[in-house]
Amino acid sequence: xxxxxxxxxxxxxxxxxxxxxxxxxxxxxxxxxxxxxxxxxxxxxxxxxxxxxxxxxxxxxxxxxxxxxxxxxxxxxxxxxxxxxxxxxxxxxxxxxxxxxxxxxxxxxxxxxxxxxxxxxxxxxxxxxxxxxxxxxxxxxxxxxxxxxxxxxxxxxxxxxxxxxxxxxxxxxxxxxxxxxxxxxxxxxxxxxxxxxxxxxxxxxxxxxxxxxxxxxxxxxxxxxxxxxxxxxxxxxxxxxxxxxxxxxxxxxxxxxxxxxxxxxxxxxxxxxxxxxxxxxxxxxxxxxxxxxxxxxxxxxxxxxxxxxxxxxxxxxxxxxxxxxxxxxxxxxxxxxxxxxxxxxxxxxxxxx
Amino acid sequence: xxxxxxxxxxxxxxxxxxxxxxxxxxxxxxxxxxxxxxxxxxxxxxxxxxxxxxxxxxxxxxxxxxxxxxxxxxxxxxxxxxxxxxxxxxxxxxxxxxxxxxxxxxxxxxxxxxxxxxxxxxxxxxxxxxxxxxxxxxxxxxxxxxxxxxxxxxxxxxxxxxxxxxxxxxxxxxxxxxxxxxxxxxxxxxxxxxxxxxxxxxxxxxxxxxxxxxxxxxxxxxxxxxxxxxxxxxxxxxxxxxxxxxxxxxxxxxxxxxxxxxxxxxxxxxxxxxxxxxxxxxxxxxxxxxxxxxxxxxxxxxxxxxxxxxxxxxxxxxxxxxxxxxxxxxxxxxxxxxxxxxxxxxxxxxxxxxxxxxxxxxxxxxxxxxxxxxxxxxxxxxxxxxxxxxxxxxxxxxxxxxxxxxxxxxxxxxxxxxxxxxxxxxxxxxxxxxxxxxxxxxxxxxxxxxxxxxxxxxxxxxxxxxxxxxxxxxxxxxxxxxxxxxxxxxxxxxxxxxxxxxxxxxxxxxxxxxxxxxxxxxxxxxxxxxxxxxxxxxxxxxxxxxxxxxxxxxxxxxxxxxxxxxxxxxxxxxxxxxxxxxxxxxxxxxxxxxxxxxx
Ligand SMILES: Cc1cc2nc3c(=O)[nH]c(=O)nc-3n(C[C@H](O)[C@H](O)[C@H](O)COP(=O)(O)O)c2cc1C
Ligand code: SF4
Ligand code: SF4
Ligand code: SF4
Numbered sequence: 001x002x003x004x005x006x007x008x009x010x011x012x013x014x015x016x017x018x019x020x021x022x023x024x025x026x027x028x029x030x031x032x033x034x035x036x037x038x039x040x041x042x043x044x045x046x047x048x049x050x051x052x053x054x055x056x057x058x059x060x061x062x063x064x065x066x067x068x069x070x071x072x073x074x075x076x077x078x079x080x081x082x083x084x085x086x087x088x089x090x091x092x093x094x095x096x097x098x099x100x101x102x103x104x105x106x107x108x109x110x111x112x113x114x115x116x117x118x119x120x121x122x123x124x125x126x127x128x129x130x131x132x133x134x135x136x137x138x139x140x141x142x143x144x145x146x147x148x149x150x151x152x153x154x155x156x157x158x159x160x161x162x163x164x165x166x167x168x169x170x171x172x173x174x175x176x177x178x179x180x181x182x183x184x185x186x187x188x189x190x191x192x193x194x195x196x197x198x199x200x201x202x203x204x205x206x207x208x209x210x211x212x213x214x215x216x217x218x219x220x221x222x223x224x225x226x227x228x229x230x231x232x233x234x235x236x237x238x239x240x241x242x243x244x245x246x247x248x249x250x251x252x253x254x255x256x257x258x259x260x261x262x263x264x265x266x267x268x269x270x271x272x273x274x275x276x277x278x279x280x281x282x283x284x285x286x287x288x289x290x291x292x293x294x295x296x297x298x299x300x301x302x303x304x305x306x307x308x309x310x311x312x313x314x315x316x317x318x319x320x321x322x323x324x325x326x327x328x329x330x331x332x333x334x335x336x337x338x339x340x341x342x343x344x345x346x347x348x349x350x351x352x353x
Numbered sequence: 354x355x356x357x358x359x360x361x362x363x364x365x366x367x368x369x370x371x372x373x374x375x376x377x378x379x380x381x382x383x384x385x386x387x388x389x390x391x392x393x394x395x396x397x398x399x400x401x402x403x404x405x406x407x408x409x410x411x412x413x414x415x416x417x418x419x420x421x422x423x424x425x426x427x428x429x430x431x432x433x434x435x436x437x438x439x440x441x442x443x444x445x446x447x448x449x450x451x452x453x454x455x456x457x458x459x460x461x462x463x464x465x466x467x468x469x470x471x472x473x474x475x476x477x478x479x480x481x482x483x484x485x486x487x488x489x490x491x492x493x494x495x496x497x498x499x500x501x502x503x504x505x506x507x508x509x510x511x512x513x514x515x516x517x518x519x520x521x522x523x524x525x526x527x528x529x530x531x532x533x534x535x536x537x538x539x540x541x542x543x544x545x546x547x548x549x550x551x552x553x554x555x556x557x558x559x560x561x562x563x564x565x566x567x568x569x570x571x572x573x574x575x576x577x578x579x580x581x582x583x584x585x586x587x588x589x590x591x592x593x594x595x596x597x598x599x600x601x602x603x604x605x606x607x608x609x610x611x612x613x614x615x616x617x618x619x620x621x622x623x624x625x626x627x628x629x630x631x632x633x634x635x636x637x638x639x640x641x642x643x644x645x646x647x648x649x650x651x652x653x654x655x656x657x658x659x660x661x662x663x664x665x666x667x668x669x670x671x672x673x674x675x676x677x678x679x680x681x682x683x684x685x686x687x688x689x690x691x692x693x694x695x696x697x698x699x700x701x702x703x704x705x706x707x708x709x710x711x712x713x714x715x716x717x718x719x720x721x722x723x724x725x726x727x728x729x730x731x732x733x734x735x736x737x738x739x740x741x742x743x744x745x746x747x748x749x750x751x752x753x754x755x756x757x758x759x760x761x762x763x764x765x766x767x768x769x770x771x772x773x774x775x776x777x778x779x780x781x782x783x784x785x786x787x788x789x790x791x792x793x794x795x796x797x798x799x800x801x802x803x804x805x806x807x808x809x810x811x812x813x814x815x816x817x818x819x820x821x822x823x824x825x826x827x828x829x830x831x832x833x834x835x836x837x838x839x840x841x842x843x844x845x846x847x848x849x850x851x852x853x854x855x856x857x858x859x860x861x862x863x864x865x866x867x868x869x870x871x872x873x874x875x876x877x878x879x880x881x882x883x884x885x886x887x888x889x890x891x892x893x894x895x896x897x898x899x900x901x902x903x904x905x906x907x908x909x910x911x912x913x914x915x916x917x918x919x920x921x922x923x924x925x926x927x928x929x930x931x932x933x934x935x936x937x938x939x940x941x942x943x944x945x946x947x948x949x950x951x952x
Contacts, residue, residue: 044655044656044810045656045811045853046810046811046812046853047811047812048811048812048813048851048852048853049812051851059849059850059851059852059858060850060851062656062853065656066656066658067658080850083843083847084813084847084850084851087813087817087844087847087848087851088812088813088851091812091813091815091816091817091820092812092816094816094820095815095816124840125820125823149812150809150810150812150815152810168651169651169653169809169810171809172634172636172805172806172807172808172809173804173805173806173807173808173809173815173818173819174804174807174809174815174816174819175809176808176809176810176815
């Protein structure tokens with residue numbers, strides 16, 4: 001496709017005609033701050049943090065939703081632009097309860113970063129938080145709408161990515177807020193606890209309940225791994241502090257297969273990791289009693305047992321069940337082992353294993 | 354036996370717009386029918402006898418308005434109630450003597466004489482529930498001619514030549530909008546009539562639909578033909594039950610007569626119209642929010658581009674036009690583009706309907722040629738300021754507009770001039786203000802409206818308008834800060850600059866324009882804690898002048914909180930700490946004493 005050329009802050013930039021100003025500017029090395037924008041979600045241009053000045057246009061344009069055009073002349077840092085961004089962030093700070101020292105998101109909050117980046121030192125308005133009660137009714141997610149900036153990212157995540165359609169924007173004007181159907185609390189809604197909303201929330205409005213007071217964002221050591229629950233192979237980050245997993249997150253930049261999305265199990269069902277009942281070594285049953293064994297010992301026992309059955313009763317006396325929770329590769333190996341080593345076609349799977 | 358004085362043709366028109374009905378129009382109409390039946394008038398008339406309901410003719414303050422036409426000679430009565438009907442029938446219809454004390458006076462004629470009625474021409478003359486009456490005044494002839502003689506391109510050319518611009522607010526040239534949409538290749542296109550009309554005090558579009566729904570329908574069909582659309586919508590607010598009812602009836606009649614449906618009037622053009630009810634959110638008048646609302650989504654604007662002519666309803670090219678815009682079209686085609694372009698000013702053609710309200714003698718709905726001066730509207734049509742007080746300003750464009758002060762009373766009213774003055778045409782609200790109106794308070798009134806009607810999607814509008822309102826409120830309470838005017842100006846400009854849709858972009862206009870022309874009023878509130886117009890309660894003190902008080906006690910008896918003390922025939926005193934500034938004492942102190950002072 002033919003490229004278009006536009007001028008951003010005096011620099012000539014070539015880009016695809018399908019690009020937005022935001023993408024073009026960022027790829028040319030100019031920083032435009034954003035808030036309601038999220039690369040995984042459709043852009044709506046609602047927060048107005050990413051506004052830029054376009055020559056010949058009366059008002060400022062939200063760069064995340066404005067397509068580039070040939071010959072366009074854009075400024076991303078003019079006085080007008082900065083004044084608008086500052087007003088937006090000041091209005092947001094004054095319109096909620098952004099008491100960072102008490103907030104789980106501090107250090108991992110886009111609003112906090114914006115305020116700092118724009119050099120806001122004090123607010124021109126009295127703080128007027130809406131005073132919503134904190135919603136702790138959902139088993140996994142804690143919701144504090146006093147910290148919500150109404151970016152709508154959670155709504156798009158729930159409706160567009162997970163297509164669960166649990167939340168939307170309700171009411172109008174300064175009373176507008178994120179609501180479930182009939183504005184019930186999260187616990188009584190149709191929420192399936194996938195946590196997609198939490199993962200995209202830029203502030204402390206939506207947070208993982210179990211991780212509260214278990215560590216600050218900068219104290220976590222993130223280790224990327226593959227989810228063990230099913231064969232999809234979702235990429236996730238275990239957030240570890242003092243040798244314990246405090247929460248599980250993901251990141252859209254990890255790419256396929258999940259682009260940062262997780263299901264309720266992958267995101268929230270990690271308590272087995274430190275559970276006292278968890279098996280950490282193989283057990284061998286002797287005289288109706290289990291005893292701990294080494295892996296070599298256990299393997300030998302399995303080989304012995306399977307060989308004995310095959311020799312006495314023939315290979316078809318053995319059946320193998322694979323699991324949907326294994327990866328493709330693991331399942332492939334298992335059927336290979338069944339057919340080639342054991343010599344039987346008795347291989348099946350059960351999704352619940 | 355036929356009475357020798359009996360007229361050959363008797364036609365009674367009863368004003369039955371929402372205003373007329375509220376004033377008792379239905380009872381008046383029933384009373385005529387009843388009286389005619391009782392006297393057997395029907396049977397005695399040689400040619401024709403009819404009692405008609407007609408739509409609003411603008412002068413709602415005088416409802417119920419009734420025309421009695423005997424053999425073509427029309428007398429108009431005002432303030433008619435059902436109980437007055439027997440006398441009208443007895444003396445005028447049967448006796449031939451008009452009841453002069455009930456007829457309209459010269460102001461009624463002055464009110465109408467300076468108007469030029471294009472859109473409203475047939476409102477108030479024809480029965481909106483009967484398609485035959487619309488056809489009788491030339492209705493649907495334009496459509497028939499277009500379908501049999503003109504190509505869509507030719508239709509668009511005529512609209513462009515006429516110079517018609519959108520009446521919904523922005524004044525975008527209608528012909529160009531149609532052309533862009535027509536040039537877009539798409540199997541499916543839509544055309545929508547915007548009848549959301551959410552400005553406080555506006556009722557132009559409602560009156561047009563109530564008084565002449567077929568004109569809007571004909572306009573919509575013409576537009577659909579021009580752009581190549583088979584599906585139309587009228588998006589109308591549910592708070593307009595009468596308009597909805599008449600519109601639905603009109604659509605049924607148009608369908609029955611073959612103006613809607615498949616192969617309209619023998620052509621190969623198919624088109625039909627659905628009615629969609631809005632829930633009364635101001636922002637749903639904004640075109641992208643309106644589209645979202647029709648699609649069943651929350652009525653929230655989205656950012657443009659893409660404009661609806663490229664990607665509108667269900668993602669298809671869509672034209673959205675205002676009611677009044679559409680109602681102009683049949684007339685443009687009947688009388689020709691050149692005629693239409695000859696009415697109005699250089700860049701604004703045709704007429705505009707305004708809802709004239711406020712401190713003016715003749716309030717109501719008016720239609721005037723573009724380019725008419727404010728002075729003509731206010732003094733010739735409006736009859737001047739109530740109680741002959743001093744004219745101060747006129748607010749146009751509703752909550753998105755601004756005010757124009759008295760020194761610009763000669764301004765000729767068109768799109769460009771209003772914008773130049775810091776206001777705008779909007780959908781046609783015109784509120785006249787006099788010396789007893791406080792301009793800070795006016796700005797506050799409109800901000801109260803916009804901040805509660807903001808959809809909440811974008812930050813500058815959601816919180817910014819609320820903060821503007823907060824500052825205005827503290828100024829009217831005498832708690833304004835020295836730099837509040839600059840703060841208001843700075844914020845207002847940035848909100849305009851950075852909001853997502855037209856609501857936020859225009860919401861600060863009332864603030865900016867009142868500061869522009871009435872900065873001294875803001876300053877008086879902030880620096881002197883004084884409301885020059887005597888409106889802002891917290892800044893008023895009522896006192897009793899001991900020299901003038903004769904101790905009649907009237908104020909004491911009327912004070913609702915017993916704040917006034919005094920013995921009969923002795924000087925009375927207001928206890929300031931008890932006074933709630935209701936102004937009752939000021940109102941009731943006999944004029945000959947005028948002892949209560951307001952400052
Ligand atoms: C907040 C807002 C409210 C509006 N309300 C109306 C309305 O009630 N009726 C209307 O016709 N246009 C309204 N408009 C303008 C429409 O968006 C649109 O421009 C118009 O319907 C186009 O028709 P026209 O070209 O015939 O004027 C509104 C715009 C905004 C920003
Ligand atoms: S957890 Fe998932 S289903 Fe529940 S609201 Fe968030 S995104 Fe929607
Ligand atoms: S809860 Fe979070 S993601 Fe949702 S709108 Fe509020 S700030 Fe945005
Ligand atoms: S300007 Fe106001 S009404 Fe328009 S999108 Fe923003 S919040 Fe909604």
